[in-house]
């Protein structure tokens with residue numbers, strides 16, 4: 045049974061008389077609990093596709109079905125971790141998470157339960173120690189953790205990650221990737237993640253969706269990553285399946301879809 | 308190779324050592340020299356120049372107005388004429404003979420009502436306008452024109468509408484100070500980053516929650532800029548309005564003093580008005596600082 049279905053989605057941006065077709069006939073189905081990565085060159089329309097699933101942008105043609113129901117407006121069932129953390133700077137770490145929790149569980153949880161739930165989620169990403177700090181007082185990696193906690197705390201059906209580790213240094217990134225893998229293992233979320241890091245895609249995903257270059261980007265290829273979980277970054281470095289998958293994605297990106305400069 | 312280097316080192320360090328032995332105990336820092344003296348120096352650097360300039364200005368003024376035929380009173384004359392007004396702001400000796408502090412408070416009360424209304428209405432209207440590109444395009448030019456109308460020009464209209472001096476004065480304050488508040492709030496709302504709007508959309512905040520939890524904090528720096536300009540304009544407007552509408556305020560006091568040729572009193576009133584206006588500006592700036600401390604994006 046399909047959980048999330050992206051059905052014949054086209055997206056055309058129109059400004060005045062000029063219009064550009066960014067996405068063309070995107071079809072994808074995602075199973076419950078699956079970890080999907082979308083990879084493609086910069087500007088091909090990855091964020092646009094994620095925003096369509098999130099309901100922040102409307103598809104020009106086609107639509108998105110979640111548990112067989114069409115979704116075309118944003119909601120906490122498709123929580124997003126944004127490319128640049130997007131924490132509200134005037135709220136503390138705790139209050140940033142609490143904002144979503146108060147809305148989503150307004151009727152189903154008491155005040156005390158909501159407080160506990162916020163702390164539980166901050167603990168999942170190891171950020172309880174900084175709960176009373178403002179976003180400007182914590183590091184980039186910590187901000188991204190809070191962004192993940194905020195999204196997780198809404199108990200989304202699908203967790204959408206837009207290059208969640210893009211702005212981080214390599215060490216922090218590896219650390220956070222491990223955290224997200226552990227969380228996925230523990231909570232079994234359905235996750236759709238955008239990335240342009242090949243290793244990240246292979247390490248984390250069950251399937252990798254490779255997009256062709258824009259304009260009119262399509263899904264070029266979908267690759268299964270049949271690696272057992274839990275996965276260990278160090279052991280995989282010499283794993284033949286891992287290397288084969290990695291090779292496959294690299295070939296797609298750098299031979300078949302070479303980045304066209306200043307298109 | 309090594310030998311000459313060693314030699315020059317020795318030669319250079321010997322006299323230096325003897326010099327430091329003498330100077331070290333003298334330069335030993337104490338609490339007095341590290342903390343109190345620099346602190347005093349910083350304070351005096353800010354206080355001394357204005358005091359000197361003020362003394363100079365009073366001196367020149369005294370010289371210019373000391374001659375027998377001078378049209379304006381000199382500082383010493385003002386002190387002699389209006390000593391009671393200067394030293395005691397809060398005396399009451401008769402229904403019309405009260406200290407300037409009381410008059411300023413009456414004026415401030417009017418400003419509080421007029422400016423308070425302007426703040427509430429201005430922020431609400433600004434928020435609505437900022438949310439709609441169409442309203443912004445349509446109304447912005449109109450506001451830009453109305454903004455430049457001087458406060459007193461509203462007074463006849465306002466008198467005709469309210470037929471009473473007190474509400475008219477309040478209305479003049481309201482209408483003078485509301486434009487910068489509306490315009491700045493609208494610009495602040497326009498500049499709310501799309502990211503914050505996306506967060507609000509995913510969390511599904513409703514209109515009221517969006518207003519309080521996203522719009523106001525995000526636009527706060529802009530809103531306070533508008534409020535600060537607004538309070539300055541209010542204070543300009545109240546004095547002008549009171550001169551014409553009468554009553555107890557500081558503006559009417561000036562008009563009254565002019566009519567009974569008490570020029571010295573007018574100078575004292577001017578000093579009061581300037582000081583209060585300055586304090587109003589500082590208060591709004593202080594509140595703005597408190598309120599927007601966390602709002603800077605990182």
Ligand SMILES: Nc1ncnc2c1ncn2[C@@H]1O[C@H](COP(=O)(O)OP(=O)(O)OP(=O)(O)O)[C@@H](O)[C@H]1O
Pocket residue numbers: 057058066084085086087088089090091092093240258
């Ligand atoms: N609101 C918009 N109006 C017009 N064009 C847009 C709009 N949003 C995105 N585009 C265009 O759509 C294309 C895809 O943008 P998108 O942000 O989805 O790329 P991306 O794959 O996420 O890139 P990156 O990896 O750099 O984040 C770009 O060419 C961009 O210029």
Ligand SMILES: [Mg+2]
Pocket residue numbers: 090091092127206
């Ligand atoms: Mg993007």
